[in-house]
Amino acid sequence: MRKSKIYKILGVLMAIGILGSAIWYSQLPNRHKAIVKSFLFEKLGITDADWKVNHPSGTYKMISPEFYIDGIYKSMEGPKSSKYVQLSQDSTLLWLTGFEVKALENQTSVPVSNDFICHTNIDFNDVKYYSSFHLEKRIGVQYPRLTSLSHGMEKFNFPNGYGVPMKGNELLYVTTEALNHNVPDANFWIRHEVDIHYAKDKELKPLMSRTAFIMLPYDKRNPYKEPTDPGTNQCIPVETKNHSYEDGKGNTLSGHWVIPPGKNTYRSSIDTQLQLQDSLRLHAAAIHVHPFATSISLFDATLGKAVFTSAIVNHKNNIGLTKITPFSSEEGIWLYKTHKYEIVLEVNNTTAIPQDMMGSMFLFFYDKELDDILRKN
Secondary structure, X not given: OOHHHHHHHHHHHHHHHHHHHHHHHHOOOHHHXXXXXXXXXXXXXXXXXXXXXXXXXXXXXXXXXOXXXXXXXXXXXXXXXXXXXXXXXXXXXXXXXXXXXXXXXXXXXXXXXXXXXXXXXXXXXXXXXXXXXXXXXXXXOOOOEEEEEEOOEOEXXXXXXXXXXXXXXXXXXXXXXXXXXXXXXXXXXXXXXXXXXXEOOOOOEEEEEEEEEOOEEEOOOOOOOOOOOHHHOOOEEOOOXXXXXXXXXXXXXXXXXXXXXXXXXXXXXXXXXXXXXXXXXXXXXXXEEXXXXXXXXXXXXXXXXXXXXXXXXXXXXXXXXXXXXXXXXXEEEEEOXXXXXXXXXXXXXXXXXXXXXXXXXXXXXXXXXXXXXXXXX
C-alpha cells in the first residue's frame, strides 16, 4: 500500500476520533466537562497543578492549583482539586479550632470575590482517627466528613474552649471547588487559599462532628416528571447518581433537588443521621445551602420549636450568598435522645426558572467519652 494512501486513512481515522471526542464532550454535564478540562490542562502543562504550602505556627495554609473559569459553573459543577494534609510529622495531639477559604487571583494572590468559591470539604480517615483513641465502635457509622465551608460561609471557628482533637501526623483530605454564577463570558484563572487553624492547648474540650441534611423522596421510576404529587412531599432530583439515598423501605431520596420559582419550605427528619444514643450538647454548626435559601433551622419536632435558626442573606443584584449565619455557643444547647429532630429550610427563588438546592448542617457536640479518654492520658 502506498504511503499516501496510508496517510489518508490515518487522517480519516484521526478526524473521526476528534469528531467523536467532540460529540462525547459536548454531551457531558458541566461538572464532568470541568474535570476533563482540568485533566487536559494539567497533562499539557497549561496549568500549574501544584499546591503551594506555608505552615506558620498554628495555621496550615495552602494555595490550590489554578482553576480556569470559562463560563457559568453552578454549585458542584466547577473545577476542583484535592490534597492530603498532615499538620505535623509526629503524633502530638493537636486541636482543630477553625477553617477558612479565600479566592485569589492566580498570579498575584490578591483576594478576589468569594463568589468564585463553591465549597471546601475537610474529610478524615475514620478508621485511623477512631482507632488512635480506642473508639473503634464509631468506625463506619457516619460518612467521615469533618466539616465543609461553602459560598456564604467561607470562615468557621469553634467557640472558645472547644476544638476537634487529632494526632498531628494523621491525614486530612481537603477538596476545594470553584464556582461562577454570574459571569457567563468568563475567561480567567483563580486559586483558593485554604487555612486550617489549630492549637496545642491541652485544656480544650473535644467536639465530635455529625452531618445532617435534608433528604426528599422522588419517584425512582420517573424521577423528572412534573408536577410532583404534593401529598407525597416528593422532589425533582438534580440527578439520580449523586446525592441519592435509600431509606431502607424501598424509597429513594435526594439531597440535591430542584426548587421552582417562588417561596417554598422543605423539611425532613434527621433522626437516623443524628443517631442520638444519649443526650448531647450542641456547641457549633456549619451550614451549607445554595443561593435562594433564606433561612435554615434545626427543629425540635417534639417541642415544636427551633433549636436554632441560621439567617441567610442573598446578593441583591445577582445570584449568590452574602452571608450564612453559623451557630456557635460556649454554653451549648442540649439535644435529647427521646426527641425527634428535623431540618427546616425556607427558600425564595426570585428567578423565573428552577434552581438547584441543598440544606446541610455539620453539627459539633461535646464529646464526653473522648474527653474522659484524653484526661486519663
